[in-house]
Amino acid sequence: MTTKQRIILHLVSGGIGQTLDALARASVPHFPENEFEVRHWNLVRTRSQLRRVMTGIAAERGPVLSSLTDQDLQMDLEEGCGRVGVQLLDVMNSTLALLERVTGTQASGHAGGQYVMDENYFRRIDAMHYVIEHDDGQQTRELRDADVILVGVSRASKTPTCFYLANRGIKAANVPLVPDTPLPSELFEARVPVIGLTIDPDSLVEIRRTRMTSMIAAKPGGNPALHETSYVDPEEVRAELLWARRLCARHGWPVVDVTRRSIEETSAAILEILEHPGPTNLPG
Incomplete structure (x- = not known):
């Protein structure tokens, strides 16, 4: 060696x-x-x-x-x-x-x-506050104030990507996509760019299992049976991602595949879409 x-x-x-x-x-x-x-x-x-x-x-x-x-x-x-x-x-x-x-x-x-406290600095601070207040579908009535809205299934890196964009002065809200759960009407009324995040099914299962393991370990008497829920079932996850892809296609929302992307790379792809709008699917 x-x-x-x-x-x-x-x-x-x-x-x-x-x-x-x-x-x-x-x-x-x-x-x-x-x-x-x-x-x-x-x-x-x-x-x-x-x-x-x-x-x-x-x-x-x-x-x-x-x-x-x-x-x-x-x-x-x-x-x-x-x-x-x-x-x-x-x-x-x-x-x-x-x-x-x-x-x-x-x-x-x-x-x-x-690093001077100029207009750009305060724009970044304002964007950071906005992300905190509008994470995971919160305060949907204010989605119209966003610069971009990210949608995607659970654990598709929506939140960390929003925070990274906020550091660039971008007000980014995110709305979770959950099968059989209606989307807020404000999402369609906001008239701001909506971008979907997707991920490889196997990678998503692994991420979700790791998340559930940490949650179970942190909670005394946690139920190991949670590992067998549809949340981490490979077939259910594939169906969930396919449904989300079709939803984005139906509404003309471009999709970024985050599978092999860092948060920085995902954010760069989003900024590229914002600067050059149009239906786009960006693979990982």
Whole structure:
């Protein structure tokens, strides 16, 4: 058995480090024969803070990704990395330099500028409140205020997808699809995009069984017979998903298959539909 090479990856940011963290998460899986351990150095805005960072880098040497926008701190980081013999990639300044050439203007150099409490920030907060208040078919009379409504059977990732969309400033409500249960009339009166979420039957059965197992374990005297209900019966689940698919087709609602998608990928597919409306079925 081959031992994976252990690499310490340092992420140095003047903000909360979200940009570098996303870049690292996207890049690391491309090197499966290596084991990466990420060290986060966030909110680095003074020389004393940078000295602490350099002490950590010197103690655990490894490549450094930087998104510092303060030029003096960036230069100090470059000098420090040179002294301890580690490689440094300046992610932020390379991007800013490109945009400066395109726009013909100079970047402000303000750290964490994407997190200011501006109109977009308050839109995200408003969207988050909306998701909380309209999860799982709550307050259907206000569906008309949504930017999008997600529908799907139980455990099809409706709620986490709505929360992710809210972080993008999208007011997302969700309504469960339950056979033999009438849908709220407000769903059809809202006149906002409705998108269905579906999933592979076997995957759904596994998700539901795991959920029921945790519920039974958490409840003293839980009934193990619940595992045999139609909620997790493979044939019943297949019939439920087929019914939901046909319902969406009947109303012209596009459907996204979440089977092999992360919440981020599902949300990206939904945003694509919102930007380019039209009957669409997106497989996993």
